[in-house]
Amino acid sequence: MLTAETLNTVLRSIYVSGAATLISLTWSIPASYYLALRGRSRILETIVETLVGMPTVLLGLLLYFILSSSGPLAPLKLLYTPQAIIIGESILVTPLIISASYRLLRSTIRKFSELALSLGASKTQTMLLVLRETTSGITASAIMGFSRAIGELGVAMMVGGNISGHTRVLTTAIALGVARGEFEEAVFLGIILLIMTITITVALKYLSKAYEEWYA
Amino acid sequence: MRYATRTSILLIISVVVIALSLSYAFLSLGSVIRVKVSTTTSLYATGLADYLASSFNSVYPEARVEFVAVGTGAALKLAERGDVCAVLIHEPSLEKQYIDKGVIRDRKIFAYNYFVIVGPAEDPASISNSSNLVEAFKKIYHAGEESRTLFVSRGDNSGTHFRELSVWRLASLSVEGARWYLDCGCGMSEALIMTNELGAYTLSDVGTYLKLKDSGRLGRLRILYENREDNLTINLYSAYVVEGCGGLEKKYAELFVNFIYENQRELIGSFGVNEYGRPLFYPAKDEEQIVQELWNVIASGLR
Numbered sequence: 001m002l003t004a005e006t007l008n009t010v011l012r013s014i015y016v017s018g019a020a021t022l023i024s025l026t027w028s029i030p031a032s033y034y035l036a037l038r039g040r041s042r043i044l045e046t047i048v049e050t051l052v053g054m055p056t057v058l059l060g061l062l063l064y065f066i067l068s069s070s071g072p073l074a075p076l077k078l079l080y081t082p083q084a085i086i087i088g089e090s091i092l093v094t095p096l097i098i099s100a101s102y103r104l105l106r107s108t109i110r111k112f113s114e115l116a117l118s119l120g121a122s123k124t125q126t127m128l129l130v131l132r133e134t135t136s137g138i139t140a141s142a143i144m145g146f147s148r149a150i151g152e153l154g155v156a157m158m159v160g161g162n163i164s165g166h167t168r169v170l171t172t173a174i175a176l177g178v179a180r181g182e183f184e185e186a187v188f189l190g191i192i193l194l195i196m197t198i199t200i201t202v203a204l205k206y207l208s209k210a211y212e213e214w215y216a
Numbered sequence: 217m218r219y220a221t222r223t224s225i226l227l228i229i230s231v232v233v234i235a236l237s238l239s240y241a242f243l244s245l246g247s248v249i250r251v252k253v254s255t256t257t258s259l260y261a262t263g264l265a266d267y268l269a270s271s272f273n274s275v276y277p278e279a280r281v282e283f284v285a286v287g288t289g290a291a292l293k294l295a296e297r298g299d300v301c302a303v304l305i306h307e308p309s310l311e312k313q314y315i316d317k318g319v320i321r322d323r324k325i326f327a328y329n330y331f332v333i334v335g336p337a338e339d340p341a342s343i344s345n346s347s348n349l350v351e352a353f354k355k356i357y358h359a360g361e362e363s364r365t366l367f368v369s370r371g372d373n374s375g376t377h378f379r380e381l382s383v384w385r386l387a388s389l390s391v392e393g394a395r396w397y398l399d400c401g402c403g404m405s406e407a408l409i410m411t412n413e414l415g416a417y418t419l420s421d422v423g424t425y426l427k428l429k430d431s432g433r434l435g436r437l438r439i440l441y442e443n444r445e446d447n448l449t450i451n452l453y454s455a456y457v458v459e460g461c462g463g464l465e466k467k468y469a470e471l472f473v474n475f476i477y478e479n480q481r482e483l484i485g486s487f488g489v490n491e492y493g494r495p496l497f498y499p500a501k502d503e504e505q506i507v508q509e510l511w512n513v514i515a516s517g518l519r
Contacts, residue, residue, distance in 0.1 A: 069413050070435075079413055161410055164371060164399035176401035179286055180373040181293030 005165070006173075010192060013169040016082050016156075017149035020089035021097075021142055028097040028145075029138060033127070035098070036105035048102070051095035056154030063088045064158045080161040085169070088155035093145035100141035101134070108133050139208040143201050150197060170196075249279040251468045254294045255304040256375055257403040259453065260285035262423045262496050264327075264487055265304065271483055272475050279468040287403070289373030295319050301461040301469035306421075306453045307375035308515035320456035322470075324477040325507050327453040327484045327497040331379060333441035334408070334425055334434075335417035340365045343417070344440045349448040350387045352441045356417050357389050360396030366416035367391070368407050371399035375451070380419045382517075383448065412437050421451050423488070423496035430492055452500070452511055 035044060065071050067079040078084045108130050116126045131138070153171040160167035162176060170193045177186030259265040260283055269281035284291075284300060288307040294300045296319045303320060305311060314320050333343060333352055341359030346352035359365040369391075370377035384391055391397045398416070400407055404424040411418040412434045422442070428434050443449060455473040457466065476483065480499035488496040500507045 080410065161406075162401045164401060165393065166398070168401065172401070176372060179290055179401070179403075181286070181290030182373075183293065 006189070006192075008165065009168050009170055009173050009189075010196065012082065012167075013150055013171075013193075014196070016085050016169055017089060017146055020086045020149045021093060021146040023086065024090040024093045024097055024145060025142055028094050029101060031094075032098045032102040032105055033130075035102055036109050040106075045099075045102075048095050048099045052099055054092065054095070056092060056152040057158065058154070059088060059092055060154040060156075060158030063091075063155065067159060079159060080163060080167060082160065082167055084159040085156050085167060088159050089149040089152065092152060092155060093149050096148055097141045097145045100144055101138050104134050104137040104141075105130065136205075136208040136212050139204055143204050146200065147197050151193065247278075249464050249468055251279055251281045251302065251465055251472060252284065252300045253281055253302045253304060253469070253472070254284045254286055254291035254300040256288050256291060256306055256453075257285050257405070258306070258376070258421045258424045259304055261403070261405050262427045262488065264423070264484070264497060267487055268476050268483060271479070272472050275475065276468065276471060279471075281472055285403075287370075287372045287374030287377070289378075292319065295456075295458045295460070298458070298460040301458050301465045302473055303456050303458065304453060305375065305456070306451055307378045308452060308454075308511050309517055310375075310378065311454060311456070312515040315456075318459055321459055322457055322473065323511075324455045324473055325452055325500045325504075325511060326455050326477050326480045328500050328507060329451050329453075329495075329497045330422050330442060330444060331376065331419055331449045331451050332422050332425065332439045333417055334411065334420050334437045335365075335440045336415040336436050337438045339438075339440050341417065346441055348443065348446050349383050349441065353383050353387050354389065357387070357391065360391075360394060363396065366396045366398055366414050368411045368414070368416050368418040369397060369399045370404065370407050370418075371401040372403070374404075376404060376419060376421060379448075379451070383419070386448075408434060408437070426488070426492045426494070426496055447510060447513070450510055450514075452507060452514070453497070454511070 035041070063084065064079070066073050067076070067084055068074065069079070078087070112129055112133065113126050116129055121129065150169075151171065153175060156162070156167070156169050156172050157175065160169065160172065162168050162172035168176075170189055174186045174189045174193070177183065177189060255265045265283050265285070269283070272281055273279070284294060286294065288305040288310055291300075291303050291305050292310060292314050295303050295314065296317070311320070311323070315323070331349075333349075333356075335341070335343070341355045341364065343352040343355045346355060356365065356367055360367055369380060398410070398414075400410055402410070404420060405428055407418055408420055408425060408428050410416070415436055417440075422439070425434070425437075425439065429437065455476060457469050457473055461469065480501050484497050484499045485495060488494075
């Protein structure tokens with residue numbers, strides 16, 4: 001059952017969701033650091049937490065309208081490419097990563113920033129200290145983002161199009177397995193997806209713990 | 217005290233929610249006889265399936281026909297697992313396998329229409345003057361190999377997908393893994409939308425195409441090959457009762473299959489004429505003999 005195509009689909013899933021998570025981190029972490037520095041804002045918290053549950057099909061649909069040949073970004077020719085899925089998923093996981101890392105950053109800033117500043121640290125040094133203290137928490141939020149991205153179907157289906165050898169990822173392959181009536185194949189892919197998510201989560205947790213111990 | 221009030225409010229809310237959802241579940245079970253039918257996406261997307269169900273319902277108000285819209289391959293798998301009681305499908309060679317397995321019986325061919333090739337108006341592979349489907353596919357193949365065009369394949373084990381694969385086989389062409397051959401693993405509507413986006417070609421049943429074209433979603437696409445004399449393009453829709461189901465549901469499944477078979481002239485011939493200017497499907501009863509023969513030819517693997 002583990003054909004070259006399946007392997008290809010698995011690797012593509014990891015690449016697409018991994019890239020989406022990494023790209024999202026480049027704006028999610030600065031954004032949540034900035035939010036944490038600004039102090040508590042209930043409205044912003046509520047907005048971000050609501051967006052965590054954004055239906056993936058809705059996001060997929062909006063992106064489809066933007067990227068389709070009658071949409072504003074048509075000249076980029078991104079529809080039905082892996083890049084389109086990466087863009088969609090990086091947007092999708094942003095609220096999740098922000099809400100997961102924001103609280104941690106806020107309490108760490110409260111705990112350390114005044115102390116650090118009073119001991120003569122610069123703002124940059126304080127930021128580095130806070131980020132170092134929260135590495136494992138931020139890793140955990142990135143893992144959550146990755147799991148959400150690799151497990152979502154709506155965006156991958158609508159803007160990726162489930163094209164074999166090009167934009168087919170694990171979730172769209174599972175949906176196709178069901179549509180084709182190949183339930184065994186669908187279950188098999190589902191198990192792969194589950195094992196992969198668990199393995200990656202455990203591995204990253206272990207790594208970030210090892211890093212922390214080494215640092216301490 | 218405040219804590220206690222809050223808890224009791226929460227309790228009351230949850231009790232109400234549970235009571236509401238339970239009563240909804242029971243009401244929807246009710247006394248109606250539910251007949252589950254798996255149908256091909258083309259019958260569902262055009263609205264014909266729902267139209268047949270509501271006509272049936274007006275004669276037999278005690279029953280409600282519910283559709284699961286999937287490709288023909290999956291429709292038969294659902295029948296094999298006993299999850300549905302009747303099937304409406306369009307791939308004779310696959311139907312034959314399941315008849316032999318004893319999963320379905322009593323074939324009733326109730327409608328037919330045609331497969332057409334749709335593509336961009338400019339027709340980069342110049343297929344519009346082809347004399348048969350195989351020739352048109354060969355032209356698409358050559359244009360594809362020269363990177364002048366793309367072809368979208370359903371890739372979902374549906375009747376349309378099977379037909380497309382038969383034509384490639386008859387043309388002795390191998391398309392597996394070609395850069396211009398996009399296997400989207402999707403339903404007919406999705407495949408048509410993708411074809412329109414990419415300016416590609418695809419094989420479609422004429423019904424789904426007309427329906428979507430009418431809604432304005434397929435601006436770039438035209439029917440580029442349509443030939444009623446070409447037996448390869450005929451698309452036969454059959455209804456079957458699933459052997460494995462029983463009881464009242466089976467009785468009504470039989471009634472439903474007979475109902476659409478007996479009333480096909482009135483139900484199918486006029487469906488969609490007002491909206492699309494031409495019928496999306498034709499009743500098979502007028503040409504029963506020919507249709508049965510064609511079914512046998514296609515079922516034995518299109519040589």
